[in-house]
Amino acid sequence: MNKKLKKTDSLIFGTLFLIALLFVLSSTYTPFNFRQMHVDSSIYMTITQGIIRGQLPYRDFVDNKGPLMYLLNVPGFMIGSFTGVWITELLLMCITVLFAYKTALFFTGKNKALLTTACTFAAALAFFKTPVGTEEYALPFLMISFYLFVKYCWRGAQKDASFFELAVLGFCLACAVLIRLNMFPLWVGFCLVIFAESIAKRRFALLGKYILGFCIGIGIVFIPVFFYLKANGIVADFLNQVVFGGASRGFGGASLKQTIQNWYIVASRNYSFIPLLWGIFAIIKNYKQKDMLFWTGYTFSYILAVLFLAFSSGDSHYNLTLIPFFVPVIAVLVEMLYAVFAAAHRRNVVIILFLCIVFSEGLMKYGDDFMEVFTNHSGQELMRAGKMIDENTQDGGKIISLGYNGYIYPFTQRVAASKYIYQRSGVVQIQGGSREEFVSSVLTEKPAIIVIYGADKGGYDYLPAWYNPIYKMMADEYELLSDENGFYLFKKKF
């Protein structure tokens, strides 16, 4: 069977595009059902919008994600606003789906690889809770790299990795890390195993080539980004907020016991333990055989990936970064099912039904997202709230949103009165008295509008006590402009 993908395989390419399209249709940015984005995503979109207006990340906005998280959305947002962002999502998802399919081809035939790819993204749906989030945007780079590692390990000693492939690997690592700092375990696990093998076989010249190619790939991304930061004088801010702030949050002081508990929480989500168990099983089964290199790298990378998610005890959307590891396991499952149901009447229908049950969690979530077309009107509310702000303020007027979100900023022409556009998760880990600086800047600037999100809070006085100086200023100098559209808008009295 010829398993190589040809340009003429239009049906396969069409199906892969359909998988990517169906996946991103559940995004909050879909033009068919635009609705309030995830809280993290509201921050990224605010910074992207600010970059388009000539502002700078880290100087004008405080956040702990890499610059690529904001820059990747700039072209799409410039050209087509939120629909442009959604098309960016679609393009990135197409790349992810294509490389998931190409990876699956190493483990199974063309049609089964297609089924494997569909199932992989059905599993991913359970973790797709932050559209236009760091995990979704890092996924193509993770998937391309995973494909290259599989390709390297599968061809064995017949042929070494090409310089281009090594550069692509480095390129992908740099992109993923410059989206979010903790995305590196995939590369660390596989590279350490490949390095150990090369040293054991005394292939030092080859190792030198690997390192050089990899570093060139990293440089292709890091050098322009460094010059972007340097030219704008924001290197120190980047280091403070992303490197030190991000690391401080990532290793947020969890005890060993808490980390182990988190490890199992992460591993328990929608079959996330299975790749690890399959990896251990495959190492044992392939002991001292040619496949052992791949499965050792796979298992080691997976343990590290889960561990780094466990350090920060994050939400289930973090598990999206584990999705590349699902491809081999699902391919094996599909192969097994075809073998088990070999004699079954209407075998394909039986297998698809069975797989629908297996991946029902993701499919249920997808159905739930789809139902939001009829019930969720938060997108229109955000637009109305943004319009109200624009109509009640002058050009050049500033606003501030209190709390942990930045929902409102992308919907108004007005800029934020403080670089602390949100003031909770992650920001408190940034050194330098971030809270005091924020309160001081709001009290000094006295923004034209103060926004408090109240849609699911039942009021506007739920924020912690350190916001009290701002509440006091609001009581004296502001009036309630609107409590509709899920927001409390307080306007400065003239």
Place this chain on the structure above:
Amino acid sequence: MALIPFFVPVLASFVETLNSSLQKLKNKNIAIAVLLCAVFSQGLAKYIDDATEFFHNKSGKEMIAAGKIIDTNTLPEDTIISLSNAYIYPFTKRQAVSKYIYQGSGVDYIQSSRDEFLAAVLNDKPAIIAVYPADPNWNADWYAPIYAMIENEYYLLSDKNGYYLFRKKL
């Protein structure tokens, strides 16, 4: 835990599958044992965590000590009440002043349970009111009449052993 019986056939098939998949291995039994340890590592990790409690968890002794304080500071016919949970009762000889020996999950769905409980405590005034501050529900709003009574008619007998024990003033 109630689902465990359903695990038995699946695990039996799983062990059979492992046995046949790894039959070519030299140390098959060790390999299967290692794999099963990985599969059930969550349970094993919890077991180890429980085992290490031997060295640092003194809550059993604290319970006994708290119960003893209650017994030595009350008469045999005196009653007590524990707010929220029921940890303390098995460690003392005194009986509860109310049939609502705990007031948390489930009890609050029984009609008029809170009113009956409050009436029993406020009328009969138990010799000891035990409060376990580690319980997240110990400070619920609807205990307010009891806290007011404690403020006026009780004194703090002990804040050791993980409990606040309030003794009725004589």
